[in-house]
Amino acid sequence: MPDQRNRRRPPAARPADPARSAALEVLRLVRTEDAYTNLALPAVVARHGLDTRDAGFATELAAGTIRRQGTYDAILAACIDRPLRKVELAILDLLRLGCHQLLAMRVPTHAAISSTVDLARAKSGQGGAGFVNAVLRSVARRDLDAWVAEVAPDPSASRDARMDHLAIKHSHPRWVVDLLDVAAPDDDIDALLAADNVPPKVTLVARPGRCEVSELPGTPTTFSPYGVVLEGGDPSRIPAVAEGRAGVQDEGSQLVALALASAPLEGRDERWVDLCAGPGGKAALLAALAAQRGAGVLAVEQHVHRAGLVRRAVTDLDGATPGVIGVLTADGTQPPIAAGSVDRVLVDAPCTGLGALRRRPEARWRRSPDDLLTLVLLQRRLLASALDLVRPGGVVLYATCSPVRAETGEVVASTIGGRDDVTLEDVRPLLPGVTRADGPLPGTAQLWPHVHGTDAMFLALLRRS
Structure with missing residues (x-):
């Protein structure tokens, strides 16, 4: 009988790193179940039992990989001898994770490669591990700038070449780059695209009359008197947030609610409507402001699940809903x-979300040019509906978290162009301290992440005559 003692055995597989396993799971959920990165991460982190440090690593790895996917795919295409569409998607997820560690994180090269190979072995077997190892070793030959110089077109060759270069350099679909280039002020497209790839810090809002700003940890926001920027930690552990007296809300969104509430109004000021209220952040801030004046907000949301989120956002721990007339599940059109019958209306219209790519990294890959026409038609119907609801002398604030001209100035112009009972007023005086925010139409405002540190919110104020 042959002696088995000297026969070589394959080395025992090392266990996959929990933080990297969690990041890979988030990529899979985003890809296969249309999950949102920021919503999938907390559940996955909890399921893997990660501590604070590992949770931070997994968050940066998952969100950063999704954010920079376009750049990494261009690099991977130069390192693989077949089209990426022929690479198994689960393996492609692993390769993208490896690229982010090698090119954008402070992870030593050997650790980035070996840990990703271990993960590939655990998920796809030895064959997948060998392929991942070979590709990542090729990726590791250059740093990110050198790779971009190699795989992106020469930006000086032509405008098309420059747009293609920016698309690869900043990991945006080319059609998105073209739309943002038209909208961005002063040839700021490079700075705008770069800002889209900087993860935003968490911003909190103290809902007036229910919470003082001094109760919230962090640095006061630049423009909103009710906001603070949280330096770190879990916002849900802050008492005022847990009790519903404060919330997580981008400063740009705070300014939208404040602009509507600050618009001058003669006569009755009792009945406000948030026509597209889900998930409820702006409705909650409006309700707090309305309650201080004896007014109330009626929140309208078409989708049952999102209407439930609105109810949760506007309800105190004791079940009270100060400043809220009701939450109505209905079509805003x-x-x-x-x-x-209404004095003030907010139309925070569904849009492409191309102004919020910092916090929604997957949005750039989910949207397509075909989405734009459908959304624009909906936006026009919602704005027309709001103008019909508001009384003579009342105001409508139209807002989008997109700077795309078709969704902003063109919607406003086309909607009011056929009406003689609506006036476009200057919204900029309602944004004290905000500069460099001229919108595409006179009197409209456009916020920018690279200028104001907010999402790219568009605001237009219309008054019914």
């Missing part, structure tokens, strides 16, 4: 509200 045809709400069961009497025409001319």
